Amino acid sequence: MERKEITAEEFFRLYAAGEKNFGIFAQLQGANLRGLDLEGAILCNANLKGADLREANLRGAILYDAVLRSADLRSANLEAAQLNYVEMIEANLTNANLSGAQLDSSNLERVNFSGANLYRVDLYAANLTGAILRNANLVGADLDSAVFDGTDMTHANLTGAINVDIYVDIDNVILQNTIMPDGSIVSSPSRD
Known part of the structure; x- marks a missing residue:
């Protein structure tokens, strides 16, 4: 099977035509996608490194294996998005809505989830090392096998979360009024 890459120019042409299936390997690093309606979009293996996705609607989008390193997703809607195996290192998801999203086996190191809605999110085997979850809503989240080394969970709400292993190594998790x-x-x- 031939690998088909989509350039940013081709992406915007397809988007203007109402297309939501952008296939795989879209090369959108650093692209300005702020406020776009990408509900249900297919962006598997997309390179969105450093992209501006603030306030974008990615509800139900499929982004398997996408690279979102240092992407700006503040106030983005990622409700029910499929973000399995994504690399999201140092992305900013402040106040983003990830309710019901799937982030299985994703690398979420040093991601800022401050104030994010992670209601019933699936974080199976996700790496949250150094992530910031201040004031995040993790009610009903599935945290099975997730890694929380150095994670800041100040004022986070984990009511009803399942498969929580942070009790095992609580010394490396920041809990303040959690x-x-x-x-x-x-x-x-x-820590003195």
Whole structure:
């Protein structure tokens, strides 16, 4: 099967024509996609490194294996998006809506999820090393085998979250007034 890459120019031509299936290997690094309606778009293996996706609608989009390193997704709608195996290192998802999204086996190192809605998100085997989840809503999230080394969960709400392993190595997770799955409020001991 031949690998077909789509340039940014081709992407915008297809988008203007109402197309949502951009195939695979779209080369959109650094592209300005702010506020675009990409609901249900197919962008598998897309290179969106450093792309501006602020306030974009990616509801139900399929982005398997996409590269979103350092992408700006502040206030983006990623509800029910399929983001399995994505590389999202140092992306900014402040106040983004990821309700019901799938992020299985994704690399989310140092991602800023401050104020993000992660209601019932699937984070199976996701790497959240150094991620910021301040004031994030993780109610009902599936955290099976997720890695939380150095993760900041200050004021995060994990009520009803399942498969939570952060209890195992709580010394490396920042918990300040964090609501745990059982409803208890926990704060890490201060590190002097």
